[in-house]
Amino acid sequence: MKISLLFLWIVFNTKCLALKPIHLTIVVCGHRLDEALTALKSSLIFTPGPIIFHIFTEDHLREEFREKIDFQWPMEYKSKFQIEFYSIEFTRGNDERWRTLFKPCCTQRLFIPDILKHVDSVIYIDTDTLFLSNVRNLWRFFRKFNTTQLAALTPEHEDPSMGWYNRFARHPYYGSMGLNSGVMLMNLTRMREVDMISKITNIFEEFYLNITWGDQCLLNIYFNYYPEQMYEFTCDWNYRPDHCIYENNCAIAKDDGVKILHGCRSAFHNDKYEEFKAIYQVIHQWNFDSNLKSSLLSEIKTKLRTFSTTNCGKTPELFTKHLSKEISSLNYSLTKIFHLAFIFNQNWNSIEQTFITLKSLSLFSSNRTQLHLHILTTDLHIQQYFSQQIESMGYFITYYNTTIEHPFHLSKILNIDRVVYLNPNMIFTNSFEKIWSLFNNFNSQQTIGMFGQCHISGSSNVLLLHLNQMKKLNMNLDGLKQITTENVYFIPCEYILDPDHCQSIPNGLFLSNSIDERLFRILYKLINEIDLQKTNDLLVNEINDIDNLQCRSELVKLLLTNKQN
Numbered sequence: 001m002k003i004s005l006l007f008l009w010i011v012f013n014t015k016c017l018a019l020k021p022i023h024l025t026i027v028v029c030g031h032r033l034d035e036a037l038t039a040l041k042s043s044l045i046f047t048p049g050p051i052i053f054h055i056f057t058e059d060h061l062r063e064e065f066r067e068k069i070d071f072q073w074p075m076e077y078k079s080k081f082q083i084e085f086y087s088i089e090f091t092r093g094n095d096e097r098w099r100t101l102f103k104p105c106c107t108q109r110l111f112i113p114d115i116l117k118h119v120d121s122v123i124y125i126d127t128d129t130l131f132l133s134n135v136r137n138l139w140r141f142f143r144k145f146n147t148t149q150l151a152a153l154t155p156e157h158e159d160p161s162m163g164w165y166n167r168f169a170r171h172p173y174y175g176s177m178g179l180n181s182g183v184m185l186m187n188l189t190r191m192r193e194v195d196m197i198s199k200i201t202n203i204f205e206e207f208y209l210n211i212t213w214g215d216q217c218l219l220n221i222y223f224n225y226y227p228e229q230m231y232e233f234t235c236d237w238n239y240r241p242d243h244c245i246y247e248n249n250c251a252i253a254k255d256d257g258v259k260i261l262h263g264c265r266s267a268f269h270n271d272k273y274e275e276f277k278a279i280y281q282v283i284h285q286w287n288f289d290s291n292l293k294s295s296l297l298s299e300i301k302t303k304l305r306t307f308s309t310t311n312c313g314k315t316p317e318l319f320t321k322h323l324s325k326e327i328s329s330l331n332y333s334l335t336k337i338f339h340l341a342f343i344f345n346q347n348w349n350s351i352e353q354t355f356i357t358l359k360s361l362s363l364f365s366s367n368r369t370q371l372h373l374h375i376l377t378t379d380l381h382i383q384q385y386f387s388q389q390i391e392s393m394g395y396f397i398t399y400y401n402t403t404i405e406h407p408f409h410l411s412k413i414l415n416i417d418r419v420v421y422l423n424p425n426m427i428f429t430n431s432f433e434k435i436w437s438l439f440n441n442f443n444s445q446q447t448i449g450m451f452g453q454c455h456i457s458g459s460s461n462v463l464l465l466h467l468n469q470m471k472k473l474n475m476n477l478d479g480l481k482q483i484t485t486e487n488v489y490f491i492p493c494e495y496i497l498d499p500d501h502c503q504s505i506p507n508g509l510f511l512s513n514s515i516d517e518r519l520f521r522i523l524y525k526l527i528n529e530i531d532l533q534k535t536n537d538l539l540v541n542e543i544n545d546i547d548n549l550q551c552r553s554e555l556v557k558l559l560l561t562n563k564q565n
Helices: 003-012 033-045 059-072 095-100 106-115 135-144 188-193 196-210 215-225 251-256 271-285 292-305 317-329 348-364 380-389 407-413 432-441 467-472 502-507 517-529 552-564
Strands: 022-028 051-057 081-087 121-125 129-131 151-155 179-187 230-232 260-262 336-343 369-376 396-400 418-422 426-428 448-451 462-466 488-491 510-512
Touching (some): 022 033, 033 059, 033 271, 051 059, 095 196, 106 121, 106 196, 106 215, 179 188, 179 215, 188 196, 251 317, 336 432, 348 369, 418 432, 462 467, 462 488
Parallel strands (some): 022 051, 369 396
Antiparallel strands (some): 121 179, 151 179, 418 462, 448 462
């Protein structure tokens, strides 16, 4: 059987699926840390990722964030997201007035377009919100924006007799009953284009003495002036005590269930709104048990039975209907996110080699695998070229405009739990999930996985780095000589594919150019010519046969088996 025909067969059966990242932002000050962590935790339950959390917080809270996530959240969930921290910063002056308006730091949200200049759109949530749904369904509302709309919010009330703005406001407000800002979709690019922040600072100066609810009032005044920029979405995505304090007045929640629960007015922490408090406590205490029906849904249903006579509690299906649908349809194997790092030091050859390495991964990794690439380079031309080269593969990329002397220093740069570093001189013949699974072999002291006395040039060509563990152990490594063996997991040599030793082939993860240069060159050329978006029958005539290849049948079986998986 010809190797060329084998690869053609693989291409015909290859689909490249990828999910674009969701950007979720939250502002945390004072005593809101646990509440914020519970909100972020809820966003991960039904969302396969990738998600980037943009967290604006006080400096002393950053380490508490990291410690609680590192020690309490399992790897299955930590692989779904990346965290970026930002200091509280009011970019247009008047710091003290902005900081103390309504609640500490609440107006930080207004300045996000100035700070996240590299981000197009974000979902903003208050710390007192809980997702009972897949965040990606909310993210899709961005597609419904017309050409003028730059934000999405829900009405403050559904019933005019309960409306606050239409009864008490001392300033203009949006629509007939105003807007609630607890959940907000923000197209930051459009906000920058219309200079929204400058207009809001002018509004602030004019109405400062008439504002009751801080940034929410400022947004209401702004969208009163510019209603064409607002997209309204429904109350099931921002369900608050006001929606059921007398009787349910959010009609769509009766039909579809609550998708986001908003515990405004401390509803998650006092006995006045016991139903909200009960749901919060279940999610807050949930230990990431994979059986959501018993560990989450049943617990919430049991708690809500206690309040069956209260106005909010007498219709418990409002809170559990959509939650039940999400749990029934959930498949945790839908997408698995793994992190892979490359360092480009003005070496264009390594970029081409990386392209081939990633292309081989696309061939052999499952459609349910999502790779998050972390690329370190200070060259903007390299960033642009590399993005164009791998665009068709659907990988998610984060660029870091910096250089480091050794891959061990990735622990200082990346805010993720684990990463695999590759020096791109290899072709994968197996899925990336297989090499990632080697992390499971680490003991509590092992932070680095590497090949030891194997016949592969450069022991740093493949490194499995447990970054958070390196930070916990205060490991500040500059090179291999500073490693102690107790911190190293030595990867068995059998994982390197060696075509001359047939017994090694079933476990082979990749072929290095230092193992079999002839086979490497042939596979390199073949993979380079394959179009992952469309197949070309003429490739059969362009690929040379591989003569005198030992272990041919074992190699063919390996590749076929891996693609089927």
